[in-house]
Amino acid sequence: MLKLHGFSASNYVNMVKFALLEKGMAFEQVNDYPSQEASFLDISPMGKVPVLETDQGFLAETNVILEYIDETGEGPALYPADPFQRAQVKELAKLIELYIELPARRCYPEVFFGGKVSDETKQQTRDALIKGAAALKRVAKFDPFVAGAQLTAADAVLLYSLDLAAGIAGKLFDLDLLAEIPDSKALLEQLNQRDSARQVDEERKAGMAEFMAHVRGGK
Incomplete structure (x- = not known):
């Protein structure tokens, strides 16, 4: 096993x-x-x-x-058989990881563990999250899943990245990150019901x- x-x-x-x-x-x-x-x-x-x-x-x-x-x-x-569509799912997953999850992670110490991060780090994180959200908005389909009609590995990455990043954006920057990505909130709600x-x-x-x-x- x-x-x-x-x-x-x-x-x-x-x-x-x-x-x-x-x-x-x-x-x-x-x-x-x-x-x-x-x-x-x-x-x-x-x-x-x-x-x-x-x-x-x-x-x-x-x-x-x-x-x-x-x-x-x-x-x-969890990945399409078609090579191009498969690559698109990998692209989405990597985009979410590199430009949403990892920037938000820089502020974990202050949000979750009682530590502090510098104002410079916070500004860099905020800017990166806005840019990452805009990139995701450009390529995501939300039809209804992030890559299209079928649930894929990209949805697994989205589900356990975007909520965390949105929580950090709201707490530290008063930024509604989900509002930056139309339909993302509905998808997260749908995924969380599975x-x-x-x-x-x-x-x-x-x-x-x-x-x-x-x-x-x-x-």
Whole structure:
């Protein structure tokens, strides 16, 4: 059986978990946190999560894991068969990750963990989020899913990136990020109603106290 190494508060872990559930694939979650311990670096070269353990070995990096899941699972396809349409889904997922999720992550310390980030970082983050939202608006279809008629891996990335980024934009910048991307709010609401997303959210809430204890213990 597949084993998903990671913790339930991680949005990247939850992208993979959502995809596994959508594909109907059996898996076991192993509660692991990012680590630079040699034993963990043996399975995750950068010491990050998620990591997918298979019968053949370990896979790191979320986009790689999502593609592996799609190619080996028998459930609904998360990437189109057509090469161009497949590339478009990958483009959307990468755009969301690089220009929305990662900029917002720079402000996580202040929003979620009681720390502070500089005014310069906040300004850079705000500018990057507005630019990223405009880029997503240009290429997303929302018909009804982000890449078109079918749910894809890009929806998994969107679901666990855009809400977080919007929360940061609202709290720090008084910016309604979802309003910058028409139809994104409706899609997020639709995705969150899926059984897979409901299960992921229940497990996220259940694991939050342990995660916060881990963060406090690491300080």
